[in-house]
Each structure stands twice: as C-alpha cells, then as structure tokens.
Amino acid sequence: MGLHLLGLSNIILTDIAPVMPALKRNLKRNKPVLGKTLKTSQLYWNNSNQIKTLNPPFDFVIAADVVYIEESVGSLVGAMEELVADDGVVLLGYQVRAKEAHEKFWELCEKVFLIEKVPHEDLHVEYAFEEADVYVMRKKMIK
Structure with a gap:
C-alpha cells in the first residue's frame, strides 16, 4: 500500500483465497490515507489463467x-x-x-x-x- 503513496499506479495486491477477506479489510481500513481503491486479486501461482487476468x-x-x-x-x-x-x-x-x-x-x-x-x-x-x-x-x- 505504501507504493501507492509513492505515486506508483496499477498496483494489484494478490494472495490466496483464504487471505483475501483480510487483505480487503486492510485496504478498506486504509482508504482514507490511500484516497483511492487499489486492486486486489486472488492468485495461485500455478494458475496461468489468474496470472493472465492480472495483465502482466x-x-x-x-x-x-x-x-x-x-x-x-x-x-x-x-x-x-x-x-x-x-x-x-x-x-x-x-x-x-x-x-x-x-x-x-x-x-x-x-x-x-x-x-x-x-x-x-x-x-x-x-x-x-x-x-x-x-x-x-x-x-x-x-x-
């Protein structure tokens, strides 16, 4: 999240499914500081479709x-x-x-x-x- 504050754009935070609710809660909690919502996405490293969806x-x-x-x-x-x-x-x-x-x-x-x-x-x-x-x-x- 600190990367956003440095001016980087197109930031996607990823994790596995069980962790996604906590990740989204942390983003919501920090929204006043961040100003805009960063993207989140579920990512399992062995899932090529999930990787492609991120648009690398x-x-x-x-x-x-x-x-x-x-x-x-x-x-x-x-x-x-x-x-x-x-x-x-x-x-x-x-x-x-x-x-x-x-x-x-x-x-x-x-x-x-x-x-x-x-x-x-x-x-x-x-x-x-x-x-x-x-x-x-x-x-x-x-x-």
Whole structure:
C-alpha cells in the first residue's frame, strides 16, 4: 500500500483465497490515507489463467515471506517470471522457512534471474532484522 503513496499506479495486491477477506479489510481500513481503491486479486501461482487476468508484465513484483513449501516453489518462480517485465524488478523479502524449499527456490531462481542481495546496512534499522534478507532480482537476458 505504501507504493501507492509513492505515486506508483496499477498496483494489484494478490494472495490466496483464504487471505483475501483480510487483505480487503486492510485496504478498506486504509482508504482514507490511500484516497483511492487499489486492486486486489486472488492468485495461485500455478494458475496461468489468474496470472493472465492480472495483465502482466509489471515493472515491479514485490513478494515477502513466500518460500515455505517445496512443492510450490516451481510455480512461484514461474509466476514471478511471467509477471515481471523483461526489464522489470522482483523485490523479495526473504527468510528461510524450510531447508528443502530454500534450496530448490534459489536453484530455480538462478536459472531465470540475476540476483542481488541488499546489504543489511542499507536496510532501514527499524524494519530490518537479522533473520530476513531483501533481494533485487532481474531477468537474465537470453541471447
């Protein structure tokens, strides 16, 4: 929601069906600050129709705390690849939740993205914590 305050447009907040009511409540609660309604959409990473409905590609895809089930990692990386523009950026807030998912996620990401870890000293001191990292990922250009 803070992205809207920075002037970015066409912001779509996504999550799985059980979380959508809470997401919509948070948007409604923050409407006085936001001024206009941001879009929300249900998104399961393995659902190509839902991905297409979002009308990608996007300049920025922002995700946080999304790597925890090994079986879903391939779909997540595939969705990020479809959603972000060739010259776009994936900004990822990351914390290791499950070793197998962690290993598979980075193995798949390295095939698709150039990955840069943001140094902890560059993160805001109030919001950063030692167990979590922030990554900037850009698509590799295939020649």
